[in-house]
Amino acid sequence: MGEIVREPSINPPAPELPNDDLMHRIAGTADKTWFWKSGQISIDQFDLVLAHWERSLTDFPRALDFGCGCARIELHLEDAAKRMEIYGVDIDAAAIAWAAEHVPWAKFSVNRGLPPLEFPDEHFDLVFNHSVFTHLDEQYQDAWLVELERVTKPGGLLIVSVSGEYPFSLLEKEWIGCQRDPEPLREILRNRGILFISDDGMQNSPFPDFYHTAFHAPWYIFERWGSVFDIKAYVPRGDLNYQDLLLLRRRDQRVGAVAPLRKFSSEEGASREEISHLEMALRRAEQEKQTLKENFSAVLNSRSWRLTAPLRRFMQGIRGR
Numbered sequence: 001m002g003e004i005v006r007e008p009s010i011n012p013p014a015p016e017l018p019n020d021d022l023m024h025r026i027a028g029t030a031d032k033t034w035f036w037k038s039g040q041i042s043i044d045q046f047d048l049v050l051a052h053w054e055r056s057l058t059d060f061p062r063a064l065d066f067g068c069g070c071a072r073i074e075l076h077l078e079d080a081a082k083r084m085e086i087y088g089v090d091i092d093a094a095a096i097a098w099a100a101e102h103v104p105w106a107k108f109s110v111n112r113g114l115p116p117l118e119f120p121d122e123h124f125d126l127v128f129n130h131s132v133f134t135h136l137d138e139q140y141q142d143a144w145l146v147e148l149e150r151v152t153k154p155g156g157l158l159i160v161s162v163s164g165e166y167p168f169s170l171l172e173k174e175w176i177g178c179q180r181d182p183e184p185l186r187e188i189l190r191n192r193g194i195l196f197i198s199d200d201g202m203q204n205s206p207f208p209d210f211y212h213t214a215f216h217a218p219w220y221i222f223e224r225w226g227s228v229f230d231i232k233a234y235v236p237r238g239d240l241n242y243q244d245l246l247l248l249r250r251r252d253q254r255v256g257a258v259a260p261l262r263k264f265s266s267e268e269g270a271s272r273e274e275i276s277h278l279e280m281a282l283r284r285a286e287q288e289k290q291t292l293k294e295n296f297s298a299v300l301n302s303r304s305w306r307l308t309a310p311l312r313r314f315m316q317g318i319r320g321r
């Protein structure tokens with residue numbers, strides 16, 4: 001799912017688009033304008049992050065969109081496909097059937113929830129996706145990171161989005177609006193670096209049981225994902241102004257496993273939990289300061305404070321004598 005700045009509806013100058021149900025599955029909206037325009041915006045934003053590496057999406061001879069849905073991005077790559085091979089895979093057979101019929105310039109296939117993919121080792125120069133790791137738990141994520149490493153060439157690049165601070169802050173607001181305390185969730189995200197919410201209202205969706213909602217803290221990405229890939233860029237809200245966008249590089253030697261989180265040694269000072277508690281204490285102190293400030297200014301602006309001002313001046317005068 002993603003957020004872009006919405007402009008007044010246009011009649012999309014697009015080829016035939018998927019039906020409402022297919023669009024809704026990948027975007028949570030069946031807005032045709034959003035679907036069409038966001039595909040090109042995603043490509044432009046991938047190009048922006050690739051510019052860190054002086055490349056562009058269409059420079060790669062063979063690219064894979066992992067979790068391509070109903071080809072929101074590939075619809076815009078007809079010209080590019082004259083110069084490169086484009087593949088898309090997804091677990092959603094209906095989305096893939098639509099893509100295969102309507103986007104003949106790319107090759108589409110259905111994969112299972114867990115690896116392997118059908119491709120040989122080191123097949124792709126580039127793997128990209130929007131909002132797939134945002135729906136997988138840690139076990140699935142680890143399995144797919146290792147599989148995507150397998151199918152990417154040494155030195156190849158990957159563009160992946162994750163739900164970072166911004167989507168999480170929106171969730172917090174939603175919870176507060178429903179009189180629920182989001183602090184326990186924030187604490188998990190802070191301490192574990194990853195938060196997977198299976199009770200997310202997707203239980204009756206067309207997606208399989210494993211498909212829910214995941215959030216990441218940047219330190220987790222750098223530490224755990226960084227054990228498999230070189231992390232070349234981390235762009236907060238770089239993906240449709242909503243998710244964070246990562247540029248990863250496949251190492252020359254295959255790693256083959258995601259390393260567990262490192263334990264902090266005592267020489268490094270405070271443990272991660274201790275740091276989190278300190279951060280939390282600081283946040284609370286900041287909130288209390290703000291509340292005090294607000295209460296104080298409410299008192300200063302109150303009618304009774306203003307009416308009793310002469311009395312206070314009189315009392316100060318007496319004390320001063």
Ligand SMILES: C[S@@+](CC[C@H](N)C(=O)[O-])C[C@H]1O[C@@H](n2cnc3c(N)ncnc32)[C@H](O)[C@@H]1O
Nearest residue numbers: 001026067068069072090091092113130131132
């Ligand atoms: C939010 S949608 C995004 C779709 C597409 N990337 C886009 O930007 O339009 C998430 C997609 O990930 C797919 N997906 C989830 N788990 C997957 C898995 N294990 N392997 C492949 N695709 C998966 C879903 O079927 C869905 O199409």
